Amino acid sequence: MNLKVSRKTIENTQLNTLIVFVNKSSEKSAGKGRGSAAKKGTKLVTGLKDEIKDFLLNEETISGEKGEFQLYRNAELAGYKNLLVVGLGEAASFGLEDLRITSAKLLGRLRSSKIKECGLALDTLGKVSAKADVLSKALAEGLTMSSYRFDDYKKKDEKEKEGIEITFISSSPQKATAVKKGLDEGGTIGEAVNFSRRLGDKPGNKMTPTLLAKAVQEAAKGSKLKVTVWEKAEIKKHKMGGLLGVAAGSDQDPRLIIMEYKGAAASKKPLCFVGKGLTFDSGGISLKPGPGMEDMKYDMCGGANVIGAMLAIARLKLKVNVMAIVPASENMPGPSANKPGDILTAMDGTTIEVNNTDAEGRLILADALCYAVTKKPAAIVDAATLTGAMVIALGSSHTGVYTNSERLWGKVSAAASRAGESVWQMPVCDDHKKDIKGIYADIANTGCSREAGSATAAVFLKHFIGDTPWAHFDIAGTAWHAGKRKAYHPQKGASGVMVRTFVELSKSY
Numbered sequence: 453m454n455l456k457v458s459r460k461t462i463e464n465t466q467l468n469t470l471i472v473f474v475n476k477s478s479e480k481s482a483g484k485g486r487g488s489a490a491k492k493g494t495k496l497v498t499g500l501k502d503e504i505k506d507f508l509l510n511e512e513t514i515s516g517e518k519g520e521f522q523l524y525r526n527a528e529l530a531g532y533k534n535l536l537v538v539g540l541g542e543a544a545s546f547g548l549e550d551l552r553i554t555s556a557k558l559l560g561r562l563r564s565s566k567i568k569e570c571g572l573a574l575d576t577l578g579k580v581s582a583k584a585d586v587l588s589k590a591l592a593e594g595l596t597m598s599s600y601r602f603d604d605y606k607k608k609d610e611k612e613k614e615g616i617e618i619t620f621i622s623s624s625p626q627k628a629t630a631v632k633k634g635l636d637e638g639g640t641i642g643e644a645v646n647f648s649r650r651l652g653d654k655p656g657n658k659m660t661p662t663l664l665a666k667a668v669q670e671a672a673k674g675s676k677l678k679v680t681v682w683e684k685a686e687i688k689k690h691k692m693g694g695l696l697g698v699a700a701g702s703d704q705d706p707r708l709i710i711m712e713y714k715g716a717a718a719s720k721k722p723l724c725f726v727g728k729g730l731t732f733d734s735g736g737i738s739l740k741p742g743p744g745m746e747d748m749k750y751d752m753c754g755g756a757n758v759i760g761a762m763l764a765i766a767r768l769k770l771k772v773n774v775m776a777i778v779p780a781s782e783n784m785p786g787p788s789a790n791k792p793g794d795i796l797t798a799m800d801g802t803t804i805e806v807n808n809t810d811a812e813g814r815l816i817l818a819d820a821l822c823y824a825v826t827k828k829p830a831a832i833v834d835a836a837t838l839t840g841a842m843v844i845a846l847g848s849s850h851t852g853v854y855t856n857s858e859r860l861w862g863k864v865s866a867a868a869s870r871a872g873e874s875v876w877q878m879p880v881c882d883d884h885k886k887d888i889k890g891i892y893a894d895i896a897n898t899g900c901s902r903e904a905g906s907a908t909a910a911v912f913l914k915h916f917i918g919d920t921p922w923a924h925f926d927i928a929g930t931a932w933h934a935g936k937r938k939a940y941h942p943q944k945g946a947s948g949v950m951v952r953t954f955v956e957l958s959k960s961y
């Protein structure tokens with residue numbers, strides 16, 4: 453897919469198809485006092501004149517209802533053969549996230565109608581209250597994210613041929629500059645989301661810890677990102693017993709991937725992301741049941757999504773200092789695997805009883821968090837497909853966030869709302885601290901009951917944080933198969949959730 457900006461007027465683009473948006477008036481905006489309620493529901497057309505406007509207002513098959521898509525082939529209006537009308541409903545209840553979702557549906561409509569090139573009349577979004585660059589950013593994000601396909605392992609002729617080109621048309625050259633800025637920014641963020649999705653979608657044999665580290669090094673080329681990869685010997689040197697213990701059951705060596713980006717003064721403390729990079733979770737000796745186990749290739753989405761956020765931050769050249777630490781490993785039941793009851797020692801000397809080898813994410817994160825703390829960051833933000841309990845609690849709509857800092861929560865919820873993603877604050881509670889007390893070691897990797905599984909996991913992570921402001925994002929429910937909630941996500945497959953929020957969050961540091 454190619455997104456372009458035109459400096460021509462609507463009448464002069466010589467494109468086949470024009471996309472226009474139509475609103476519906478709300479009682480408030482249409483009426484001036486009593487007696488005008490009948491006006492509610494009237495079609496509202498902005499940014500167009502003459503022929504097309506008259507057509508939209510007079511054509512009875514157009515309602516302006518949210519979710520409406522009407523294609524008028526051979527309409528022959530203002531030099532366009534076809535007109536694609538998109539209804540937005542009332543502008544007051546139509547926000548930027550609605551625009552991303554509408555973009556996804558729009559792309560679906562263009563695909564099914566076999567439209568390869570078209571113009572998009574940006575001024576017809578005039579009723580949606582945002583500036584041209586903000587509107588085009590949201591459109592670019594929605595379109596880019598929904599253009600994602602994971603068909604890397606399909607025969608070439610089975611692959612869908614895409615090649616859709618959308619030209620954004622606005623009323624003035626000044627506006628065109630802002631539109632271009634928004635398109636570039638939204639496109640960069642959308643591409644980063646798609647990069648993260650691809651890492652997650654690749655199966656375990658095509659995305660091992662070694663291959664993940666290589667993919668990050670490759671992607672960082674040409675940017676200001678510094679990537680350091682620790683192999684097993686270096687991980688051993690740093691006494692990362694959790695990461696080494698989890699990796700012991702696999703013949704694939706672990707990696708610790710460190711990404712650094714310095715866009716602000718060297719004296720400024722970095723924001724540090726940590727992501728669970730478990731490239732395949734079989735459960736280990738506490739083996740998972742067979743049905744659905746193939747989905748555990750997604751157990752690296754925390755790592756993949758912080759990697760995507762770092763790429764976007766560097767490509768957008770944001771004036772911030774950020775770093776990311778991704779512990780990468782497989783969790784397999786090989787002959788040297790962790791056994792239930794084994795005791796591991798994390799980087800900070802904490803001893804951990806491994807009562808269930810399937811609770812491996814917190815073991816590899818423990819070491820990564822210890823290492824993050826040594827960097828004295830302004831805050832630590834981790835993302836992990838950590839617990840099945842999170843899927844039960846919030847499903848695929850909201851990401852659960854645990855934090856030790858209300859101030860950080862304020863920044864997180866503001867960033868998520870700007871990015872259009874849904875987060876929900878979960879409780880970090882001392883009761884659960886007792887639940888993970890070890891019998892033979894300092895702490896245990898599972899709670900003593902089945903209650904509050906995601907909260908106990910969060911408290912386990914908190915043990916390694918000290919006083920650093922910290923937020924833990926359990927993305928087990930939102931990292932994959934989230935398409936039924938948001939049209940721009942794949943029905944099946946990685947979602948790249950929180951990449952957008954993390955980019956936004958970094959702007960507040």
Ligand code: BES
Nearest residue numbers: 808810811812837838839840841898928
């Ligand atoms: N990777 C899983 C969590 C998970 C489950 C993610 C389902 C996505 C969907 C994690 O490593 C795990 O297996 N956790 C266990 C912990 C339990 C043994 C305490 C779980 O949640 O069942």
Ligand code: ZN
Nearest residue numbers: 733810811812
């Ligand atoms: Zn597991």
Ligand code: ZN
Nearest residue numbers: 730733751813
């Ligand atoms: Zn796992």
